[in-house]
Amino acid sequence: MEFAGLLSYLVFFLTFVGIYGLLALGLNSQWGYTGMLNLGIAAFFAVGAYTTAIVTTAPTDLHLGGFDLPFPVGLLAAMVTSGLLALVIGLITLKLRSDYLAIASIGIAEIVRLVLKNATELTNGVRGLPRIPRPLTDLWPGGGEFLFLLLVLLLVGLVYLASERAYRSPWGRVLRAIREREPAAQAMGKNSTAFRLQAFVFGSAIMGLGGATYAHFVGFISPEAFDPLFATFLVWVMLIVGGSGNNRGAILGAAVVWAIWTLTESAVQQLPGDMVTQASALRTLLIGLFLQAVLILRPKGILPERPPKPVPPPKA
Secondary structure, three states, X not given: OHHHHHHHHHHHHHHHHHHHHHHHHHHHHHHHHHOOOOOOHHHHHHHHHHHHHHHHOOOOXXXXXXXXXXXXXXXXXXXXXXXXXXXXXXXXXXXXXXXXXXHHHHHHHHHHHHHHHHOHHHHOHHHOEOOOOOOOOOOOOOOHHHHHHHHHHHHHHHHHHHHHHHHHOHHHHHHHHHHHHHHHHHHOOOOHHHHHHHHHHXXXXXXXXXXXXXXXXXXXXXXXXXXXXXXXXXXXXXXXXXXXXXXXXXXXHHHHHHHHHHHHHHHHOOOOHHHHOOHXXXXXXXXXXXXXXXXXXXXXXXXXXXXXOOOOOOOO
């Protein structure tokens, strides 16, 4: 029984690592590649989750949709919806720089959260969306969680390969040039706004995919599930700790930070009863201290960015 419980917890832990790995990979394509300071991750995470829930749940009078469509359609719809939202937002905000873009993205994330909370006919409001189906459960009765973990890991692997291909492509080189010195990239004839918009949409679509996998794994979502602490702050910590600009670092950071987050949960439960109510603030403090330590000891993260080696010119 103890082994079965440990195995079940390991599956749960690795599934969340995979979900956060998707979010970190999406953020890496925005910040790590292009230097865009997006603090509105929660918006795209939530939109992806709600989209797949509306598309794949059974018919209901509680909220919009209930179209009972297959799981892959829900994933695709989540990515498309999050990407379209990023396109609209990007057209308005991507001319902003640095702190101004960060402030705008925070405001947009809050607007999305309030819409999800108050648009009862669309999202069932604070009551949330229940009965979100989990795929593959019928293939292995009792082992559906393990099969879903394999599916999440497969999605992480595919996104990782796509992100690596993008990083090493001419498109990725332009993004890094914009990040390092945008005026120089513009002088070479590159439309920096268009490239920034493409990276913003690409990363947001991946975040929407992360939201969709979260919704199908948990089976119930509500606006409270997309608190900025869990859906934005932790993702940034994961990317910074793992190594901004490095896709392997983004995944490693997700594993390390989520492990610390879950360990701190066990630690704070051992505190006296009157202090347990402050557990969330204490865990955030511990994560912040860990982040400060990493910034001091490894300012570029555990796995720093290593640009691809230049291709040698052909021999005469």
